[in-house]
Amino acid sequence: MLSQPLLRLASTVSRRRMKLLLVIALLTYVASVWGNLVNMRSIQENGELRIESRIEEIIEPLREKIRDLEKSFTQKYPPVKFLSEKDRKRILVTGGAGFVGSHLTDKLMMDGHKVTVVDNFFTGRKRNVEHWIGHENFELINHDVVEPLYIEVDQIYHLASPASPPNYMYNPIKTLKTNTIGTLNMLGLAKRVGARLLLASTSEVYGDPEVHPQTEDYWGHVNPIGPRACYDEGKRVAETMCYAYMKQEGPLTVYGSGSQTRAFQYVSDLVNGLVALMNSNVSSPVNLGNPEEHTILEFAQLIKNLVGSGSEIQFLSEAQDDPQKRKPDIKKAKLMLGWEPVVPLEEGLNKAIHYFRKELEYQANNQYIPKPKPTRIKKGRTRHN
Numbered sequence: 001m002l003s004q005p006l007l008r009l010a011s012t013v014s015r016r017r018m019k020l021l022l023v024i025a026l027l028t029y030v031a032s033v034w035g036n037l038v039n040m041r042s043i044q045e046n047g048e049l050r051i052e053s054r055i056e057e058i059i060e061p062l063r064e065k066i067r068d069l070e071k072s073f074t075q076k077y078p079p080v081k082f083l084s085e086k087d088r089k090r091i092l093v094t095g096g097a098g099f100v101g102s103h104l105t106d107k108l109m110m111d112g113h114k115v116t117v118v119d120n121f122f123t124g125r126k127r128n129v130e131h132w133i134g135h136e137n138f139e140l141i142n143h144d145v146v147e148p149l150y151i152e153v154d155q156i157y158h159l160a161s162p163a164s165p166p167n168y169m170y171n172p173i174k175t176l177k178t179n180t181i182g183t184l185n186m187l188g189l190a191k192r193v194g195a196r197l198l199l200a201s202t203s204e205v206y207g208d209p210e211v212h213p214q215t216e217d218y219w220g221h222v223n224p225i226g227p228r229a230c231y232d233e234g235k236r237v238a239e240t241m242c243y244a245y246m247k248q249e250g251p252l253t254v255y256g257s258g259s260q261t262r263a264f265q266y267v268s269d270l271v272n273g274l275v276a277l278m279n280s281n282v283s284s285p286v287n288l289g290n291p292e293e294h295t296i297l298e299f300a301q302l303i304k305n306l307v308g309s310g311s312e313i314q315f316l317s318e319a320q321d322d323p324q325k326r327k328p329d330i331k332k333a334k335l336m337l338g339w340e341p342v343v344p345l346e347e348g349l350n351k352a353i354h355y356f357r358k359e360l361e362y363q364a365n366n367q368y369i370p371k372p373k374p375t376r377i378k379k380g381r382t383r384h385n
Protein backbone atom coordinates (compact mmCIF):
# COMPACT_ATOMS: atom_id res chain seq x y z
CA MET A 1 0.00 0.00 0.00
CA LEU A 2 2.69 2.42 0.97
CA SER A 3 5.06 1.60 -1.95
CA GLN A 4 2.50 2.70 -4.57
CA PRO A 5 2.64 6.49 -3.90
CA LEU A 6 6.42 6.28 -3.43
CA LEU A 7 6.85 4.64 -6.78
CA ARG A 8 4.58 7.23 -8.21
CA LEU A 9 6.65 10.00 -6.69
CA ALA A 10 9.83 8.39 -7.98
CA SER A 11 8.51 8.21 -11.41
CA THR A 12 7.37 11.86 -11.41
CA VAL A 13 10.51 13.33 -9.73
CA SER A 14 13.60 13.35 -11.88
CA ARG A 15 16.80 11.72 -10.63
CA ARG A 16 18.44 15.18 -10.34
CA ARG A 17 15.72 16.37 -8.06
CA MET A 18 16.11 13.23 -5.99
CA LYS A 19 19.77 14.01 -5.47
CA LEU A 20 18.88 17.59 -4.52
CA LEU A 21 16.36 16.38 -1.97
CA LEU A 22 18.88 13.93 -0.51
CA VAL A 23 21.48 16.72 -0.16
CA ILE A 24 18.93 19.00 1.55
CA ALA A 25 17.97 16.17 3.95
CA LEU A 26 21.62 15.52 4.70
CA LEU A 27 22.32 19.21 5.32
CA THR A 28 19.28 19.45 7.59
CA TYR A 29 20.54 16.45 9.57
CA VAL A 30 24.10 17.87 9.88
CA ALA A 31 22.68 21.26 10.92
CA SER A 32 20.57 19.68 13.65
CA VAL A 33 23.55 17.62 14.94
CA TRP A 34 25.74 20.78 14.88
CA GLY A 35 23.02 22.68 16.75
CA ASN A 36 22.98 20.02 19.45
CA LEU A 37 26.74 20.09 19.73
CA VAL A 38 26.83 23.90 20.08
CA ASN A 39 24.12 23.67 22.74
CA MET A 40 26.03 21.05 24.71
CA ARG A 41 29.14 23.13 24.51
CA SER A 42 27.46 26.21 25.93
CA ILE A 43 26.07 24.10 28.80
CA GLN A 44 29.59 22.79 29.41
CA GLU A 45 31.01 26.33 29.31
CA ASN A 46 28.39 27.52 31.79
CA GLY A 47 29.35 24.67 34.12
CA GLU A 48 32.97 25.48 33.82
CA LEU A 49 32.27 29.11 34.60
CA ARG A 50 30.33 28.13 37.71
CA ILE A 51 33.16 25.83 38.90
CA GLU A 52 35.67 28.55 38.22
CA SER A 53 33.75 31.14 40.25
CA ARG A 54 33.36 28.60 43.12
CA ILE A 55 37.11 27.95 43.09
CA GLU A 56 37.69 31.69 43.09
CA GLU A 57 35.43 32.04 46.16
CA ILE A 58 37.51 29.46 48.03
CA ILE A 59 40.86 30.76 46.89
CA GLU A 60 40.30 34.46 47.56
CA PRO A 61 40.39 34.25 51.40
CA LEU A 62 43.51 32.09 51.11
CA ARG A 63 45.10 34.73 48.88
CA GLU A 64 44.22 37.32 51.49
CA LYS A 65 45.88 35.22 54.20
CA ILE A 66 49.02 34.87 52.07
CA ARG A 67 49.04 38.67 51.55
CA ASP A 68 48.78 39.15 55.36
CA LEU A 69 51.59 36.68 55.95
CA GLU A 70 53.76 38.38 53.35
CA LYS A 71 53.06 41.69 55.05
CA SER A 72 54.12 40.26 58.43
CA PHE A 73 57.32 38.83 56.88
CA THR A 74 58.25 42.21 55.53
CA GLN A 75 57.32 43.88 58.86
CA LYS A 76 59.52 46.87 59.45
CA TYR A 77 61.73 46.51 62.53
CA PRO A 78 63.68 49.40 63.98
CA PRO A 79 67.07 49.62 62.23
CA VAL A 80 69.57 47.10 63.60
CA LYS A 81 73.36 47.34 63.27
CA PHE A 82 75.14 44.41 61.65
CA LEU A 83 77.64 42.74 63.97
CA SER A 84 80.00 39.95 62.97
CA GLU A 85 79.60 36.59 64.71
CA LYS A 86 82.62 37.49 66.87
CA ASP A 87 81.16 40.77 68.16
CA ARG A 88 77.51 39.73 68.40
CA LYS A 89 76.76 38.77 72.02
CA ARG A 90 73.97 36.52 73.28
CA ILE A 91 72.37 38.62 75.98
CA LEU A 92 69.70 37.71 78.52
CA VAL A 93 67.56 40.52 79.95
CA THR A 94 65.42 39.37 82.87
CA GLY A 95 62.50 41.72 83.48
CA GLY A 96 63.02 42.82 79.88
CA ALA A 97 59.31 43.53 79.33
CA GLY A 98 59.35 46.20 82.04
CA PHE A 99 60.02 49.93 81.72
CA VAL A 100 63.81 49.96 82.09
CA GLY A 101 64.22 46.43 80.68
CA SER A 102 62.39 47.14 77.43
CA HIS A 103 64.42 50.30 76.76
CA LEU A 104 67.58 48.33 77.45
CA THR A 105 66.35 45.62 75.08
CA ASP A 106 65.83 48.24 72.34
CA LYS A 107 69.37 49.51 72.76
CA LEU A 108 70.94 46.03 72.73
CA MET A 109 68.86 44.96 69.71
CA MET A 110 69.72 48.10 67.76
CA ASP A 111 73.39 47.56 68.61
CA GLY A 112 73.09 44.24 66.75
CA HIS A 113 73.14 41.71 69.62
CA LYS A 114 71.00 38.63 70.11
CA VAL A 115 68.61 39.35 72.96
CA THR A 116 66.51 36.97 75.04
CA VAL A 117 63.93 38.63 77.25
CA VAL A 118 62.73 36.62 80.24
CA ASP A 119 59.76 38.01 82.13
CA ASN A 120 56.84 36.63 84.14
CA PHE A 121 54.73 39.67 83.13
CA PHE A 122 53.94 40.59 86.73
CA THR A 123 54.16 44.26 85.80
CA GLY A 124 55.85 44.01 82.41
CA ARG A 125 53.86 44.08 79.17
CA LYS A 126 54.34 42.16 75.93
CA ARG A 127 53.55 45.31 74.00
CA ASN A 128 56.75 46.90 75.39
CA VAL A 129 58.80 44.53 73.24
CA GLU A 130 56.27 43.47 70.59
CA HIS A 131 58.03 45.49 67.90
CA TRP A 132 60.87 42.92 68.06
CA ILE A 133 58.71 39.80 67.97
CA GLY A 134 59.63 37.72 64.93
CA HIS A 135 63.06 39.37 64.56
CA GLU A 136 65.75 36.73 64.12
CA ASN A 137 67.89 38.24 66.92
CA PHE A 138 65.05 38.35 69.44
CA GLU A 139 63.39 35.84 71.73
CA LEU A 140 60.74 36.37 74.40
CA ILE A 141 60.32 33.77 77.16
CA ASN A 142 57.51 33.81 79.70
CA HIS A 143 59.41 32.51 82.72
CA ASP A 144 59.67 33.23 86.43
CA VAL A 145 63.31 33.62 87.52
CA VAL A 146 62.44 31.87 90.78
CA GLU A 147 62.65 28.70 88.64
CA PRO A 148 66.05 27.71 87.16
CA LEU A 149 66.69 28.63 83.55
CA TYR A 150 68.92 26.70 81.18
CA ILE A 151 70.03 28.75 78.19
CA GLU A 152 73.38 29.68 76.66
CA VAL A 153 74.34 33.36 76.95
CA ASP A 154 77.39 35.62 77.18
CA GLN A 155 75.89 38.38 79.34
CA ILE A 156 72.99 38.65 81.79
CA TYR A 157 71.23 41.87 82.75
CA HIS A 158 69.24 40.82 85.81
CA LEU A 159 66.35 43.27 86.23
CA ALA A 160 63.41 41.00 87.10
CA SER A 161 61.78 42.31 90.27
CA PRO A 162 58.63 44.09 91.32
CA ALA A 163 59.81 47.72 91.44
CA SER A 164 57.27 50.16 92.84
CA PRO A 165 56.02 50.09 96.48
CA PRO A 166 52.46 48.88 95.69
CA ASN A 167 53.89 46.12 93.48
CA TYR A 168 56.58 44.88 95.83
CA MET A 169 54.32 45.13 98.87
CA TYR A 170 51.56 43.21 97.07
CA ASN A 171 53.20 39.88 97.91
CA PRO A 172 56.28 40.47 100.12
CA ILE A 173 57.29 36.79 100.25
CA LYS A 174 57.23 36.60 96.46
CA THR A 175 59.29 39.81 96.26
CA LEU A 176 61.87 38.26 98.57
CA LYS A 177 61.90 35.03 96.58
CA THR A 178 62.35 36.87 93.29
CA ASN A 179 65.29 38.88 94.58
CA THR A 180 66.97 36.05 96.47
CA ILE A 181 66.17 32.73 94.76
CA GLY A 182 65.76 34.50 91.42
CA THR A 183 69.17 36.16 91.72
CA LEU A 184 70.72 32.89 92.90
CA ASN A 185 69.35 31.14 89.82
CA MET A 186 70.72 33.80 87.51
CA LEU A 187 74.13 33.67 89.24
CA GLY A 188 74.07 29.87 88.86
CA LEU A 189 73.31 30.30 85.16
CA ALA A 190 76.11 32.87 84.81
CA LYS A 191 78.52 30.49 86.50
CA ARG A 192 77.48 27.52 84.34
CA VAL A 193 77.89 29.34 81.03
CA GLY A 194 80.72 31.69 82.10
CA ALA A 195 78.61 34.82 81.53
CA ARG A 196 79.01 38.26 83.09
CA LEU A 197 76.03 39.31 85.22
CA LEU A 198 74.84 42.81 85.97
CA LEU A 199 72.36 43.21 88.81
CA ALA A 200 69.94 46.14 88.77
CA SER A 201 69.79 47.10 92.43
CA THR A 202 67.86 50.08 93.75
CA SER A 203 68.41 53.34 95.64
CA GLU A 204 66.19 51.77 98.31
CA VAL A 205 69.20 49.78 99.53
CA TYR A 206 70.25 53.06 101.22
CA GLY A 207 66.97 52.99 103.16
CA ASP A 208 66.21 56.25 104.99
CA PRO A 209 69.78 57.56 104.61
CA GLU A 210 71.76 59.29 107.32
CA VAL A 211 74.32 60.32 104.72
CA HIS A 212 73.45 62.72 101.97
CA PRO A 213 74.06 62.45 99.06
CA GLN A 214 74.64 58.71 99.08
CA THR A 215 77.87 57.30 97.63
CA GLU A 216 78.23 53.64 96.67
CA ASP A 217 80.24 52.86 99.80
CA TYR A 218 77.44 54.02 102.13
CA TRP A 219 75.99 50.88 103.79
CA GLY A 220 72.50 52.26 104.15
CA HIS A 221 69.91 52.61 106.88
CA VAL A 222 67.15 50.09 106.26
CA ASN A 223 64.45 48.94 108.61
CA PRO A 224 64.73 45.15 108.24
CA ILE A 225 61.19 44.49 109.45
CA GLY A 226 59.40 47.48 107.88
CA PRO A 227 56.93 47.27 104.99
CA ARG A 228 59.64 48.09 102.44
CA ALA A 229 62.07 45.47 103.76
CA CYS A 230 60.98 42.73 101.32
CA TYR A 231 62.32 44.86 98.47
CA ASP A 232 65.14 46.77 100.19
CA GLU A 233 66.58 43.75 101.97
CA GLY A 234 65.83 41.50 99.00
CA LYS A 235 67.99 43.70 96.77
CA ARG A 236 70.65 43.99 99.48
CA VAL A 237 70.87 40.19 99.73
CA ALA A 238 71.00 40.07 95.92
CA GLU A 239 74.03 42.39 96.05
CA THR A 240 75.61 40.23 98.77
CA MET A 241 75.11 37.12 96.65
CA CYS A 242 76.71 38.73 93.59
CA TYR A 243 79.78 39.63 95.65
CA ALA A 244 79.92 36.21 97.30
CA TYR A 245 79.83 34.53 93.88
CA MET A 246 82.47 36.89 92.56
CA LYS A 247 84.81 36.12 95.46
CA GLN A 248 84.09 32.41 95.70
CA GLU A 249 84.01 31.65 92.01
CA GLY A 250 87.41 33.33 91.49
CA PRO A 251 87.51 36.23 89.18
CA LEU A 252 90.78 35.89 87.62
CA THR A 253 93.23 38.01 89.63
CA VAL A 254 96.62 39.44 88.76
CA TYR A 255 98.87 41.10 91.35
CA GLY A 256 100.25 44.46 90.24
CA SER A 257 100.34 45.29 86.53
CA GLY A 258 101.05 41.68 85.53
CA SER A 259 104.32 42.63 83.79
CA GLN A 260 106.37 40.37 86.11
CA THR A 261 107.54 37.23 84.29
CA ARG A 262 107.49 33.56 85.23
CA ALA A 263 108.29 30.25 83.54
CA PHE A 264 106.06 27.25 84.35
CA GLN A 265 106.71 23.60 83.70
CA TYR A 266 104.27 20.73 83.55
CA VAL A 267 104.37 18.32 86.49
CA SER A 268 105.30 15.21 84.47
CA ASP A 269 108.46 16.98 83.22
CA LEU A 270 109.41 17.82 86.81
CA VAL A 271 108.79 14.23 87.97
CA ASN A 272 111.01 12.86 85.20
CA GLY A 273 113.69 15.39 86.17
CA LEU A 274 113.50 14.41 89.84
CA VAL A 275 113.88 10.71 89.06
CA ALA A 276 116.78 11.45 86.69
CA LEU A 277 118.51 13.51 89.37
CA MET A 278 117.99 10.85 92.05
CA ASN A 279 119.54 8.21 89.82
CA SER A 280 122.48 10.35 88.74
CA ASN A 281 125.74 10.97 90.58
CA VAL A 282 125.07 14.72 90.77
CA SER A 283 124.92 15.98 94.36
CA SER A 284 124.93 19.74 93.74
CA PRO A 285 121.89 21.95 93.05
CA VAL A 286 120.26 21.50 89.62
CA ASN A 287 117.56 23.72 88.11
CA LEU A 288 114.59 21.66 86.94
CA GLY A 289 112.20 23.97 85.12
CA ASN A 290 110.83 25.10 81.79
CA PRO A 291 112.63 28.18 80.48
CA GLU A 292 109.62 29.37 78.39
CA GLU A 293 109.13 32.82 79.93
CA HIS A 294 105.90 34.88 79.85
CA THR A 295 104.46 37.79 81.78
CA ILE A 296 101.84 36.92 84.39
CA LEU A 297 99.30 38.91 82.38
CA GLU A 298 100.05 36.78 79.30
CA PHE A 299 99.51 33.65 81.40
CA ALA A 300 96.23 35.04 82.74
CA GLN A 301 94.98 35.85 79.24
CA LEU A 302 96.03 32.45 77.88
CA ILE A 303 94.32 30.62 80.75
CA LYS A 304 91.19 32.75 80.30
CA ASN A 305 91.06 31.80 76.61
CA LEU A 306 91.70 28.12 77.23
CA VAL A 307 89.03 27.96 79.94
CA GLY A 308 86.63 29.96 77.73
CA SER A 309 85.96 32.29 80.63
CA GLY A 310 84.04 35.54 80.23
CA SER A 311 85.34 36.90 83.55
CA GLU A 312 87.37 40.07 83.60
CA ILE A 313 90.97 40.06 84.82
CA GLN A 314 91.03 41.84 88.19
CA PHE A 315 94.21 43.75 89.05
CA LEU A 316 95.05 43.59 92.75
CA SER A 317 97.68 45.62 94.53
CA GLU A 318 101.25 44.44 94.01
CA ALA A 319 102.33 41.60 96.28
CA GLN A 320 105.24 42.44 98.63
CA ASP A 321 108.72 41.36 97.35
CA ASP A 322 107.17 39.84 94.24
CA PRO A 323 110.15 39.08 91.91
CA GLN A 324 109.95 41.01 88.64
CA LYS A 325 111.34 38.21 86.47
CA ARG A 326 112.18 34.54 86.75
CA LYS A 327 113.36 31.96 84.23
CA PRO A 328 115.56 28.93 84.96
CA ASP A 329 118.79 28.22 83.16
CA ILE A 330 118.65 24.46 82.56
CA LYS A 331 121.98 23.93 80.77
CA LYS A 332 123.30 21.89 83.74
CA ALA A 333 120.27 19.55 83.79
CA LYS A 334 120.57 18.98 80.06
CA LEU A 335 124.28 18.26 80.31
CA MET A 336 124.42 16.21 83.53
CA LEU A 337 121.05 14.45 83.43
CA GLY A 338 120.21 14.45 79.74
CA TRP A 339 116.91 15.92 80.85
CA GLU A 340 114.79 18.74 79.48
CA PRO A 341 111.06 19.54 79.60
CA VAL A 342 109.02 18.15 76.71
CA VAL A 343 105.43 19.25 77.43
CA PRO A 344 104.58 22.51 75.55
CA LEU A 345 103.00 25.28 77.63
CA GLU A 346 99.51 25.17 76.08
CA GLU A 347 99.32 21.37 76.29
CA GLY A 348 100.36 21.48 79.94
CA LEU A 349 97.84 24.19 80.77
CA ASN A 350 95.04 22.24 79.07
CA LYS A 351 95.93 19.17 81.12
CA ALA A 352 96.01 21.27 84.30
CA ILE A 353 92.62 22.85 83.52
CA HIS A 354 91.12 19.41 82.95
CA TYR A 355 92.57 18.23 86.26
CA PHE A 356 91.24 21.22 88.25
CA ARG A 357 87.81 20.97 86.65
CA LYS A 358 87.53 17.35 87.78
CA GLU A 359 88.82 18.31 91.21
CA LEU A 360 86.17 21.04 91.62
CA GLU A 361 83.46 18.67 90.42
CA TYR A 362 84.59 16.09 92.97
CA GLN A 363 84.62 18.66 95.77
CA ALA A 364 81.14 19.88 94.86
CA ASN A 365 79.76 16.31 94.95
CA ASN A 366 81.50 15.31 98.15
CA GLN A 367 81.04 18.31 100.36
CA TYR A 368 80.83 17.38 104.00
CA ILE A 369 77.75 18.96 105.48
CA PRO A 370 77.55 18.23 109.21
CA LYS A 371 74.13 17.05 110.33
CA PRO A 372 72.57 18.96 113.24
CA LYS A 373 73.01 17.07 116.49
CA PRO A 374 69.76 15.82 118.02
CA THR A 375 69.05 17.71 121.24
CA ARG A 376 69.30 15.44 124.25
CA ILE A 377 67.18 16.43 127.20
CA LYS A 378 68.01 14.56 130.37
CA LYS A 379 65.01 13.67 132.43
CA GLY A 380 64.60 15.34 135.77
CA ARG A 381 67.17 18.04 135.16
CA THR A 382 66.70 21.63 134.11
CA ARG A 383 68.54 22.48 130.90
CA HIS A 384 70.66 25.59 130.89
CA ASN A 385 71.82 26.99 127.53
Ligand SMILES: O=C(O)[C@H]1O[C@H](OP(=O)(O)OP(=O)(O)OC[C@H]2O[C@@H](n3ccc(=O)[nH]c3=O)[C@H](O)[C@@H]2O)[C@H](O)[C@@H](O)[C@@H]1O
Nearest residue numbers: 095097098099100119120122123124159160161162163202
Ligand atom coordinates in the same frame (compact mmCIF):
# COMPACT_ATOMS: atom_id res chain seq x y z
O1 LIG B 1 65.51 50.99 89.62
C1 LIG B 1 64.71 50.27 90.17
O2 LIG B 1 64.43 50.42 91.33
C2 LIG B 1 64.08 49.12 89.37
O3 LIG B 1 64.21 49.42 87.95
C3 LIG B 1 63.68 48.44 87.09
O4 LIG B 1 62.29 48.32 87.29
P1 LIG B 1 61.25 49.16 86.38
O5 LIG B 1 61.59 48.98 84.97
O6 LIG B 1 61.16 50.53 86.90
O7 LIG B 1 59.90 48.40 86.77
P2 LIG B 1 58.93 47.49 85.91
O8 LIG B 1 58.50 48.19 84.68
O9 LIG B 1 57.88 47.01 86.85
O10 LIG B 1 59.88 46.28 85.47
C4 LIG B 1 60.14 45.14 86.24
C5 LIG B 1 60.05 43.92 85.34
O11 LIG B 1 60.35 42.73 86.08
C6 LIG B 1 59.38 41.75 85.76
N1 LIG B 1 59.25 40.79 86.88
C7 LIG B 1 58.77 41.18 88.08
C8 LIG B 1 58.63 40.27 89.10
C9 LIG B 1 59.02 38.94 88.90
O12 LIG B 1 58.90 38.07 89.79
N2 LIG B 1 59.51 38.59 87.69
C10 LIG B 1 59.63 39.49 86.66
O13 LIG B 1 60.06 39.12 85.56
C11 LIG B 1 58.10 42.54 85.55
O14 LIG B 1 57.11 41.82 84.87
C12 LIG B 1 58.64 43.73 84.79
O15 LIG B 1 58.70 43.45 83.42
C13 LIG B 1 64.33 47.08 87.36
O16 LIG B 1 63.70 46.09 86.55
C14 LIG B 1 64.23 46.70 88.82
O17 LIG B 1 64.94 45.50 89.06
C15 LIG B 1 64.80 47.83 89.68
O18 LIG B 1 64.61 47.49 91.00
